[in-house]
Amino acid sequence: MQVVAGSVLPPLTIELTPTVVISTALATRDFTPVHHDPAIAKAQGSKDIFLNILTTVGLVERYVSDWAGPEVLFRGIKVKLGVPAYAGDTLTFSGTVATVEEDEAVIEVTGAVSLGPHVTASAVIMHRFGELPADLAKPRA
Amino acid sequence: MSSLSGRTAVAGIGATEFSKESGRSELQLAAEAVFAALDDAGLSPSDVDGMVTYTQDSNDEIAVAREVGIGDLSFFSRVHYGGGAACGTVLHAAMAVATGAAEVVVCYRAFNERSGRRFGQPNARLSGEPSSQGLEMSWHVPYGLITPAAWVAMFARRYMHQYGVTSEDFGRVAVAMRRHASTNPAAWFYGRPITLAEHQASKWIVDPLHLLDCCQESDGAVALVVTTTERARDLRRSPAVIAAAAQGSGSGQMMMTSYYRDDMSGLPEMGVVGRKLWEKSGLSPSEIQTAIIYDHFTPFVLNQLEELGFCGHGEAKDFIQDGGIEIDGHLPVNPHGGQLGEAYIHGMNGIAEAVRQIRGTAVNQVAGVQNVLVTAGTGVPTSGLILSQG
Amino acid sequence: MTDLRDHLMALVDKAVAAGEGPRLAAPHPVNDTMISHWTEAMGDRNPLYTGPEAVAPPAMIQVWSMEGLRREPAAELRRPVDDVFEALDEAGYTGVVATNCEHTYHRYLAMGEKLTSSTRLLDTVGPKRTALGEGYFVTWNVTWYSGDEPVAEMMFRLLKFRPIEKVSREPYPLTPAVNGDTRFFWDGVRQGELRIQKCGACGELRHPPGPVCPSCRSAERTHIVAGGTGTVYSYVVHHHPAVPGRETPFVVAVVELPEGVRMVGNIVQYPIEDVYVGMPVRVTYQEMDDELTLPMWVPTQEEV
Numbered sequence: 001m002q003v004v005a006g007s008v009l010p011p012l013t014i015e016l017t018p019t020v021v022i023s024t025a026l027a028t029r030d031f032t033p034v035h036h037d038p039a040i041a042k043a044q045g046s047k048d049i050f051l052n053i054l055t056t057v058g059l060v061e062r063y064v065s066d067w068a069g070p071e072v073l074f075r076g077i078k079v080k081l082g083v084p085a086y087a088g089d090t091l092t093f094s095g096t097v098a099t100v101e102e103d104e105a106v107i108e109v110t111g112a113v114s115l116g117p118h119v120t121a122s123a124v125i126m127h128r129f130g131e132l133p134a135d136l137a138k139p140r141a
Numbered sequence: 142m143s144s145l146s147g148r149t150a151v152a153g154i155g156a157t158e159f160s161k162e163s164g165r166s167e168l169q170l171a172a173e174a175v176f177a178a179l180d181d182a183g184l185s186p187s188d189v190d191g192m193v194t195y196t197q198d199s200n201d202e203i204a205v206a207r208e209v210g211i212g213d214l215s216f217f218s219r220v221h222y223g224g225g226a227a228c229g230t231v232l233h234a235a236m237a238v239a240t241g242a243a244e245v246v247v248c249y250r251a252f253n254e255r256s257g258r259r260f261g262q263p264n265a266r267l268s269g270e271p272s273s274q275g276l277e278m279s280w281h282v283p284y285g286l287i288t289p290a291a292w293v294a295m296f297a298r299r300y301m302h303q304y305g306v307t308s309e310d311f312g313r314v315a316v317a318m319r320r321h322a323s324t325n326p327a328a329w330f331y332g333r334p335i336t337l338a339e340h341q342a343s344k345w346i347v348d349p350l351h352l353l354d355c356c357q358e359s360d361g362a363v364a365l366v367v368t369t370t371e372r373a374r375d376l377r378r379s380p381a382v383i384a385a386a387a388q389g390s391g392s393g394q395m396m397m398t399s400y401y402r403d404d405m406s407g408l409p410e411m412g413v414v415g416r417k418l419w420e421k422s423g424l425s426p427s428e429i430q431t432a433i434i435y436d437h438f439t440p441f442v443l444n445q446l447e448e449l450g451f452c453g454h455g456e457a458k459d460f461i462q463d464g465g466i467e468i469d470g471h472l473p474v475n476p477h478g479g480q481l482g483e484a485y486i487h488g489m490n491g492i493a494e495a496v497r498q499i500r501g502t503a504v505n506q507v508a509g510v511q512n513v514l515v516t517a518g519t520g521v522p523t524s525g526l527i528l529s530q531g
Numbered sequence: 532m533t534d535l536r537d538h539l540m541a542l543v544d545k546a547v548a549a550g551e552g553p554r555l556a557a558p559h560p561v562n563d564t565m566i567s568h569w570t571e572a573m574g575d576r577n578p579l580y581t582g583p584e585a586v587a588p589p590a591m592i593q594v595w596s597m598e599g600l601r602r603e604p605a606a607e608l609r610r611p612v613d614d615v616f617e618a619l620d621e622a623g624y625t626g627v628v629a630t631n632c633e634h635t636y637h638r639y640l641a642m643g644e645k646l647t648s649s650t651r652l653l654d655t656v657g658p659k660r661t662a663l664g665e666g667y668f669v670t671w672n673v674t675w676y677s678g679d680e681p682v683a684e685m686m687f688r689l690l691k692f693r694p695i696e697k698v699s700r701e702p703y704p705l706t707p708a709v710n711g712d713t714r715f716f717w718d719g720v721r722q723g724e725l726r727i728q729k730c731g732a733c734g735e736l737r738h739p740p741g742p743v744c745p746s747c748r749s750a751e752r753t754h755i756v757a758g759g760t761g762t763v764y765s766y767v768v769h770h771h772p773a774v775p776g777r778e779t780p781f782v783v784a785v786v787e788l789p790e791g792v793r794m795v796g797n798i799v800q801y802p803i804e805d806v807y808v809g810m811p812v813r814v815t816y817q818e819m820d821d822e823l824t825l826p827m828w829v830p831t832q833e834e835v
Contacts, residue, residue, distance in 0.1 A: 014574070027565075027572035029597035053629050054593055055573070061590035062575040070579045074589045078633040082815065083723075115824070116723040116816035263774045271710035279707030280739045283825055284797050285777040287705065291767050295785060299765035302808045345780075348768035400785045401739065401793050405765060 153182025191243030224518025322482025666692030
């Protein structure tokens with residue numbers, strides 16, 4: 001696969017069941033009640049429990065690496081947070097290759113929920129063995 | 142086809158006092174103004190057979206007729222679009238008189254716009270109904286873009302950006318109007334001129350508009366009597382002949398929010414009015430000695446001078462420099478003080494002033510007045526008028 | 532207000548000058564159990580994270596130093612940034628919303644590595660007027676070490692805001708009238724889509740929409756979803772009079788979209804005095820009550 005600026009990543013849709021919201025919060029060791037206790041979340045003015053930030057960053061990594069494959073290493077991930085991603089909503093990731101340089105590429109990612117963009121992110125990736133990004137591995141099935 | 146030009150005239154004008162609290166009903170204000178206009182003309186209520194007002198007026202023609210003692214009516218009509226109706230009422234009256242639909246038509250506007258329903262206050266119901274206007278407002282009102290000052294400010298910011306106009310340029314309009322009002326005993330701001338520094342220091346209403354860019358909400362009423370020029374010549378007052386009257390709406394027109402046209406820095410609807418007025422009257426801007434330019438907010442005075450051809454687009458800021466529109470300037474505008482200085486009676490008080498200027502009886506009389514141009518509400522479909530010596 | 536700001540900025544200066552705080556030890560070394568919990572929950576099947584040569588997912592970096600349940604940092608391990616948070620809480624800036632998180636990975640981590648982390652305050656900016664209420668943006672940096680080697684960094688920014696007092700879910704008073712000609716737009720907004728009417732026959736885009744195409748007379752309507760960017764074409768700052776459902780002052784703008792239409796909307800989450808004609812913006816959405824969502828605009832460049 002040729003990675004060129006402007007290439008579009010296949011979209012990824014994640015149904016944000018309560019299980020997803022809670023299991024990711026606990027797997028990131030974030031025990032803040034708004035991520036697992038609907039009554040407390042609502043009492044604090046939220047519609048429901050919602051994704052924590054550590055998970056948002058984790059899902060951005062997963063989205064890019066699902067596409068790029070295990071030969072690619074992450075140099076950095078920057079996220080800007082938008083509307084909350086509530087349980088019961090659907091989170092849809094889309095992405096494009098923004099820039100491709102000799103030793104790294106920048107992927108821009110948006111994760112949208114029904115209320116609008118939940119996250120806009122950019123991930124800097126490089127090939128594991130220092131090969132040209134243009135030779136990035138094919139996506140896994 | 143015969144022209145309307147010159148065939149009809151304003152034969153009488155009348156008004157109540159202008160205040161912040163009239164202390165009486167809008168219907169009473171209307172009746173008082175109509176009585177005064179008929180007395181001015183030397184006509185009696187039984188002479189009246191036609192009536193015109195604004196769609197926004199809360200006094201039905203028949204209600205005013207009952208109070209005043211007007212009997213049979215063979216013509217009644219309403220003109221839409223807020224203050225844009227002002228000169229339109231005279232156009233409708235003149236057409237009725239010229240065609241014989243009626244002989245003596247009274248135009249009136251009466252409201253307790255300060256002590257009753259204030260136009261300057263937000264009204265959440267503006268966007269409430271799925272009428273064409275409610276739907277139009279629904280693209281603006283939900284965002285809090287809900288007051289006339291805000292609607293005008295949106296145009297003003299773009300105009301400033303496009304032509305390098307400043308808040309001080311708007312301030313010069315306010316200073317001129319308040320100077321004129323300061324010597325007009327009928328004006329709310331009689332004896333209270335302002336400086337440009339005071340304008341600049343006044344609080345923001347809707348940035349870029351300061352408090353002193355906005356007219357005062359007022360209570361009051363004004364009425365006019367329109368009849369044939371021939372008949373007017375036999376009445377008490379010398380006639381103010383209607384040399385031209387026109388309405389105007391532009392492409393992509395909305396009520397105060399025509400933000401979707403290619404160019405947002407003009408008032409094309411006033412351009413329509415201007416072209417009609419010049420064509421029908423055979424006059425040109427240089428033949429106008431004084432103009433009554435609708436001034437509910439200062440910025441649109443500049444736009445109107447441009448649309449009417451008194452100067453080119455973007456040139457109004459220079460036109461109004463150095464007292465250009467003050468009583469001793471090259472085009473005295475609103476010698477009575479306008480709506481910024483005298484009162485906001487939805488433009489109707491400006492028509493009365495134009496008649497006084499033609500008669501030579503204004504408190505701030507401009508010398509040698511032959512022709513006066515009058516405009517109506519801006520940002521909406523509007524209207525205009527040229528009155529001439531008869 | 533000035534007193535608070537001065538007090539706060541003194542604390543900020545002190546905290547910034549203090550530089551890195553104490554290095555806190557991560558509760559657990561990098562380990563395959565926590566990694567597999569994480570990859571399962573995330574749905575991440577990257578083979579790099581399993582097997583004898585496994586490395587840790589880089590995005591997990593912050594997980595290693597999470598304090599866990601019931602764990603309070605010891606008093607002597609208080610971070611410099613904590614004084615700033617405490618002062619903001621006391622002044623009523625109790626609301627918190629994270630705005631940015633930026634990870635930089637120097638290298639991947641192997642099983643068994645024992646990490647420490649250290650925080651230093653970068654800056655605090657405010658008070659800024661935001662859609663949530665007035666607040667301060669606090670930005671800090673965390674560095675993770677393996678031994679003395681820095682292995683990852685994180686810049687984190689959040690807004691500490693004074694919540695706007697309002698009865699929750701009070702109906703928003705400025706509702707639009709909606710009919711069959713305009714419903715598609717409001718439905719779209721609720722779904723996070725900014726829709727522009729498109730003529731089904733000639734393809735002309737039009738906003739505000741209407742039932743009949745003025746170019747070709749077709750009443751067949753469809754729509755496109757706008758890219759969500761635009762430029763401020765004109766704007767106002769509303770100060771007076773009070774507007775129901777709104778806190779003054781607020782900004783309303785005419786936004787020109789690259790699709791070729793203009794729309795009116797509010798500029799939010801941005802200092803009012805910094806708005807200008809020509810400013811690039813992108814759409815966001817705000818739930819006004821249970822029924823109404825409004826599109827709003829924020830500057831494209833995140834400025835804090």
